[in-house]
Amino acid sequence: SQQGEEDPQALSIQEGENATMNCSYKTSINNLQWYRQNSGRGLVHLILIRSNEREKHSGRLRVTLDTSKKSSSLLITASRAADTASYFCATPAVQGAQKLVFGQGTRLTINP
Amino acid sequence: KAGVTQTPRYLIKTRGQQVTLSCSPISGHRSVSWYQQTPGQGLQFLFEYFSETQRNKGNFPGRFSGRQFSNSRSEMNVSTLELGDSALYLCASSLGASGGFYNEQFFGPGTRLTVL
Numbered sequence: 001s002q003q004g005e006e007d008p009q010a011l012s013i014q015e016g017e018n019a020t021m022n023c024s025y026k027t028s029i030n031n032l033q034w035y036r037q038n039s040g041r042g043l044v045h046l047i048l049i050r051s052n053e054r055e056k057h058s059g060r061l062r063v064t065l066d067t068s069k070k071s072s073s074l075l076i077t078a079s080r081a082a083d084t085a086s087y088f089c090a091t092p093a094v095q096g097a098q099k100l101v102f103g104q105g106t107r108l109t110i111n112p
Numbered sequence: 113k114a115g116v117t118q119t120p121r122y123l124i125k126t127r128g129q130q131v132t133l134s135c136s137p138i139s140g141h142r143s144v145s146w147y148q149q150t151p152g153q154g155l156q157f158l159f160e161y162f163s164e165t166q167r168n169k170g171n172f173p174g175r176f177s178g179r180q181f182s183n184s185r186s187e188m189n190v191s192t193l194e195l196g197d198s199a200l201y202l203c204a205s206s207l208g209a210s211g212g213f214y215n216e217q218f219f220g221p222g223t224r225l226t227v228l
Contacts, residue, residue: 035219040149040200042116043219088155098143098206098217099168102155 023089116220135203143208144186
């Protein structure tokens with residue numbers, strides 16, 4: 001079963017606009033990660049945020065984490081066509097374990 | 113450093129056959145995890161190997177098995193293939209240090225398995 005639920009399932013925006021994706025999870029975590037996947041290829045690690053962090057930035061990416069609401073959001077600013085991909089949040093199933101539990105993902109389409 | 117490599121990239125098998133997939137982790141990484149990705153079930157954890165020992169296991173039938181060699185390379189095997197085993201199989205490598213710390217995982221490009 002999936003730990004994370006992502007919202008929306010699909011998002012289509014114009015190039016240059018910002019894209020926001022949300023992820024909710026069920027159990028307590030010590031970190032949450034976001035991954036990108038292009039057209040059924042491998043996953044690319046985007047950012048990891050720890051449970052004691054509230055916000056983290058990496059280039060055009062901004063991730064927030066609200067442990068009280070068990071939710072996280074990924075914001076991509078000034079979107080580009082190359083950002084078209086599926087985005088997944090993932091949490092370790094057990095503290096310290098390498099087993100990740102993924103959400104169903106958000107399919108993001110950037111229109112030129 | 114070279115990334116995670118998986119072979120083969122594509123595979124077509126028929127029901128009842130068995131298949132072996134290979135994953136070579138990033139040099140120095142000792143943990144290899146395997147995931148199955150399907151449109152219906154999404155990404156699901158199969159198992160993780162660390163120093164040649166299975167450390168974690170997902171909820172998959174015994175037809176799915178794996179192993180890890182002394183050089184950290186890993187193989188997974190699926191016996192008696194079923195149509196529902198058609199999926200993208202991804203492996204991920206990490207340093208895998210224990211002690212309550214999570215190590216970033218690096219994913220390979222995947223093996224696309226089609227069962228006819």
